[in-house]
Amino acid sequence: MRVITFCDALNEALRQEMERDDSVFIYGIGVPDHKRIFGSTNGLLEKFGPERCFDTPIAEDTMAGIGLGAAINGLRPIHVHIRVDFLLLAMNQLANVISSYSYGTAGKHSAPMVFRAVVGRGWGQGFQHSKSMHAAFAHIPGLKVVAPTTALDAKGLLIGAIRDDNPVVFLEHRWLYWQEGEVPAEPFTLPIGKGQIIRQGSDLTIVATSWLNVEALHAAKILARHGVNLEIVDPRTLSPLDEELIISSVQKTGRCLVADNDWVFCGFGAEVAAMVSENCFKALKGPVRRIGFANTPCPTARHLENAFFPNAATIVRKVEEMLDLEPVDLSAENFYSHENRFKGPF
């Protein structure tokens, strides 16, 4: 099958859905400019015109509410945020209005909307451009939260989110944009609310979100050479969560590490750890552990950034600790650096 990038998969999903359904439109700061949200909105302005693909004033709370009004009147808005930090300006509309719209009509009406928001480490972006905050969105009943890892999932889940009748927060890690994978050319959906085992293993289950699946796979490769066999579950949808998949994996392995692309305290990782601890009480051979961002706003200087973000090495060390293994030698390992892909601000 054809191999394309995560970014091109997003772009294809958008194009195909906008072709298929003229109620779909896309808007947000920079959506139609020449940078095209890192290329993900390429070609949409040309193909669908400025009424279906437009820029906005810098007014996130209002622009989110505008999406709701459009959705109430039958459209399917896609609101794009080049950083999730900017979506926090719309917390009021999300938590106080959008999430309860359907409920407030006793379920007779609904608000099909997608909020695309880019997360993830940029290039010295610092504390105002490095958040994830998916737990805060996932906490709110009425919102769905999706975070794909692969190109295939990016396309299938974005189409799924657009066709979903509910508001969906769709989080895209910047570093995933270059991930390549086999993706069908025709439109397809993947079910929102279904996770995926991206690596089969027997010794320990890693539940990873977003980019940390890539790091987990790398860690698994390293550890496999030392006889440790990790299973990796990508929930893909954070809310509603595919609890069964995670539970059945941990029932099998007896151990669980949650690697969440966010702060640990009161994060999504806490939910997974609590849920697994509750449901796999007997099967667990040791406590569920969590890793994530350091408990601080994100610094800018590279060496501090490196200490802030977890990666494959963090995962390896944590797994070793959980399995009571001697630390393997990582000095010859080449850990991922986005600078292989780009230098300068993202």
Added chain:
Amino acid sequence: MRVITFCDALNEALRQEMERDDSVFIYGIGVPDHKRIFGSTNGLLEKFGPERCFDTPIAEDTMAGIGLGAAINGLRPIHVHIRVDFLLLAMNQLANVISSYSYGTAGKHSAPMVFRAVVGRGWGQGFQHSKSMHAAFAHIPGLKVVAPTTALDAKGLLIGAIRDDNPVVFLEHRWLYWQEGEVPAEPFTLPIGKGQIIRQGSDLTIVATSWLNVEALHAAKILARHGVNLEIVDPRTLSPLDEELIISSVQKTGRCLVADNDWVFCGFGAEVAAMVSENCFKALKGPVRRIGFANTPCPTARHLENAFFPNAATIVRKVEEMLDLEPVDLSAENFYSHENRFKGPF
């Protein structure tokens, strides 16, 4: 010692701190009006004048940022929100600016601020006036989150929050306003970050937040009559969390139920459950359980509201389940109703 209400304890804390330190001022919608935030700001306008006690336009995000600017210039603002839902409009300033102010100066400066916000069930308030959302605040490094239960704690922790050099979100459950307790007349502080065992017991630890401590105490009383001895831990501060206190209680009882005054999924209860499961792995005789709001926006009609909010009965039933007991007869029990205190909107 003198017995006063939670509300009067808040009021006394404010008055004494404003007397002691002329850099303290209080502002927010309705703060100086005749209703005085349910009486908690009584007398402040008269005593300290309109420069230190003032109303504001309805502009929460900006008013929060104004507090930060005042704090940077040496004042100690107290920003009041009659519902926490309105504080969500300030999520941008809280998450993107206020929480990282100190860190962004490498710790050389800080932003002493208090955000008082009322939470809790009103009287048919519905989905736009019934949130708690403390997990979303607690998730953000740089913010502290406090939620007192008793009149004593209300005074000691509010003074502690005002004197703290960091931004503190201070959550007050509306129903607690009438709780009475012994409170010293002179100013005192209680340490932020320290929890409290409000009932000693041996069979099971309940970690409860805010109003749910009152319900937990009621549940404990009922169960005590049936030979079950509950320990209740009130963390009082949700971030930073007094993990040790909770852990040592669960080490002793071997069982833990988290009763959180919020939605369960990705809530503060998840953090406690994950933390306890991790740290008390050996001591736990059964899985940590969680209760909280139903997984839906809050409805208005009373019978639906009753199904939405947990209470002492919910706790009793959950404890029975955890301890594998026969359900006790609750038909003669009188569960708390705020209508004993007031009818009509809150």
Added chain:
Amino acid sequence: MQATNVELYKKLYLIRRAEEKIQEHYSEDEMKTPMHMSMGEEAIVAGVCQALAPQDQVLGTWRTHALFLAKTGATDVFFAEMYGKAAGCARGRAGSMHLSWPEKGLLMCSAIVGTPLPVATGAALANKYRRSDRVVAVFFGDGAVDAGAFWESFNFACLKKLPILFVCEDNAFAVHTPRTDRHGFESICDVARQFRSNVFEADTTDAEEVYNLTRQAIAAMRDNGSPCFLQLHYYRYLEHVGVYEDFDAGYRSRDDFLAWRARDPVAVQRKKILQGGMVESELVQLEREIDEQITVSVKRAKSAECADPRELCDGVYKCGL
């Protein structure tokens, strides 16, 4: 005009009497929902809604009663929701503050200050997108003008030339805080005039005047494509929330009230249609019919079924997960 004036009067009378019924029954403690009463603003809501076509759309705040009744006339559904019953527009989930009925054009009422404005703007955007000639009218208090959402929404509507009326129901107070303690400008109309919009102001309790002004506004909008801003002054008769007067609270005076009450919108309109030729007995007959409708609706609501509590979590998401 007499026919329109009669229609206007029916709306005014219906709203006023429905709220008087709420006052009558509220202390029975069966309507367990906070009431933000419309009394005093009836001319605004009736006048604007009368000028709208049935397919036009409205949105409002927590002060929902007049708007719901002016747009739908459906007292059964109204009282059922007040009583928290399954026959209410939201099966009891919404209560007084969040009434809506999208099929009838009442898209949403939202009780967070400022929030209806973006939603209304988006609804207007969709209408334009679909080349519909539907008009959206969003009602909000002078308090919403404090909020960034007002400025962002109004700016966007002016920028995109959206078919929307911004109707500021100005009672000069946000809860108990006077406008002068909240606004750093003299006149919101003067500010709005600097935007690409059509601006109107009225200080009237005459629903017919509001109706005519609204028609004028819609005509201007159809003409130049720009949205309208209407500042319509009124006096809130009762406390901010609740069914009683509050002139003893000290933040406003009973004298002001009495001056406004002397030109009460219902009384003004009643006089007008009598002058317009309706005979008193016919009018009384009309009023009795409305009274009867309301009495029956209250009775039905009181004895109606509650929603099954097992429904609690239904409709949070459409189509389940």
Added chain:
Amino acid sequence: MQATNVELYKKLYLIRRAEEKIQEHYSEDEMKTPMHMSMGEEAIVAGVCQALAPQDQVLGTWRTHALFLAKTGATDVFFAEMYGKAAGCARGRAGSMHLSWPEKGLLMCSAIVGTPLPVATGAALANKYRRSDRVVAVFFGDGAVDAGAFWESFNFACLKKLPILFVCEDNAFAVHTPRTDRHGFESICDVARQFRSNVFEADTTDAEEVYNLTRQAIAAMRDNGSPCFLQLHYYRYLEHVGVYEDFDAGYRSRDDFLAWRARDPVAVQRKKILQGGMVESELVQLEREIDEQITVSVKRAKSAECADPRELCDGVYKCGL
């Protein structure tokens, strides 16, 4: 005026040369922080800051370089922060986008559009509360005018008569989106004039003009107590973020740039002080000193220590917990 003009020139030259140094070294990939360059706006920042007293306070956006250097002159600290070193104003945590130095009056730079405005307004509130005659100046782009926070802040400052200058650095673009695609009004000054404020506009690259206008603004503010709004037009020379030109991107033309470049603020001021009587050799000497200062600062920054990674979580809270 010549003395002031020389001071202005020193600021302009320092800022320009410091940024040229960034351009020179950026590709070495040692300054790993996104750069939003000030080139083109120097006259605004230098002019306003020159008119302020040292104890006056400023706040800005992500476009921090000119403001930091105009207010502090501290090139060592500046470059150390660019290079992520412990000697930087935030020990490397802040990078280019979040420079601050409260002791020197640079209270904060914040990279979320609109956010510096409330904070600045609060700083002014505190100054008034303390009966200080300190003035606050907040710098923001035309993009911030899109945002509710601008309206809420400006309204509050006008309401409370706060001693603050709202300085809109208007380059007619937010990233690549022209003002005309974002604003539903012709002139922000016309809107601002409807608020209780003093409003000024200038389309100049002459720092002296900006300086004089700012003094006039401050005088008006001291006179009537109302805050000031200044719309100051300029042209951003480089791409929104990064150190290169971007005229091939298609959203604006090189011709526009050339027209502005013909009245480049640094060149304009240089010519002026020569005409004012400074001899060329003296001027060159002054320039060489600044060049030398910058070169030394860069060198120091390159070889400076990084903060210990164990500091990562220090200072999140003051006094530990």
